[in-house]
Amino acid sequence: MLDPVAKVVDFYQLAERLKRELRHSWLSDGRRESVAEHSWSMSLLALLMHRxxxxxxxxxRVLKMIIVHDLVEALAGDVPFFETGSRKDAKAAKERQAIEDIRARLQGMAGQEVFDLFxxxxxxxxxxxxFAAALDHLEVQMQHNLAGLETWQPIExxxxxxxxDAACCHDPLLADMCAAVKRQAEAKMRAGCVDVDAIKERLHIAQAAPT
Known part of the structure; x- marks a missing residue:
């Protein structure tokens, strides 16, 4: 068993990777966002909105959950939501193994707490x-809305x-926030000559089509 100080110092070397692990999100100055920055932004939104x-x-508990929810990416890496292929297929299994590894590294109550929160x-x-899951989705779009439209993939x-929507529909505040973030995204797309009405019509038809 590591002593408490050595345990934290050792684990911090792993957690620091989240400052260097880059996401498929860009900042307003054209730099890519790190996983750690995403988690910090979620934490701020939680603090501002929870009341x-x-x-x-x-x-x-929300803040604890947000802090640790992407720790697995220090070992498993970040895979964009829309990615398909072998990395996406292996994502869940890699993250389950990563949280087991993290629990073992931290040991004791701290390791179990992180494991349970994840x-x-x-x-x-x-x-x-x-609430944390809703903020996870909202923060991504809010950051995209601040980035250059040229950084968006067409699927975005x-x-x-x-x-x-699904993550935000359980609470009126989150539903209102979702609508506001959509309006901001639409304004950005229209300014970039994206045919927003065609996208909405296509998605409406796709969603209404029989399965």
């Missing part, structure tokens, strides 16, 4: 996990309308 939720949450976030059943035009 106005219709369904109260324990903000300390799985609570993934399960999306508690009020805290539902569709994701404006398909990615956030």
């Amino acid at each position: 106005d939720l219709s369904h109260p949450v324990a903000i300390d 799985h609570e976030f993934e399960a999306r059943t508690t009020p805290e996990a539902k 035009y569709d994701l404006v309308y398909t990615k956030m």
Whole structure:
């Protein structure tokens, strides 16, 4: 068993990778966003929004969950939401192994707490996990809205309308936030000569088509 100081110093070397692990999101100055920056942004949104939720949450648990929810990417790496192929297929298994490795590295109560918080976030059943998951989706689009439109993949035009809603519909504040973020995205797309109405019509037809 490592002593408490050595354990934290050792684990920090692993966690520091999240400052260097880059996401498929760009900042307003053209630099790519790191995983750590994404988690920080989610934490700030949680702090600003939690008091106005219709369904109260324990903000300390929400913040803990946000801090650790992407720790697995220090070992497994980040895979964009829309990616397909072998990396996407292996993502869940790699992350399950990564959180087991993290629990073993941290040992004791700290390791178990991180392990439990990660799985609570993934399960999306508690009020805290539902709030954190909504912010995970909202932050991505909010950051995209600040980045240059040239950094968007074509599929990300569709994701404006398909990615956030399910995670946000359980609370009126989150639904309102989702709508506001969509309006901001639409304004950005229209300014970039993207045919927003055609996208919405196509998605409406696709969603209404029989399966």
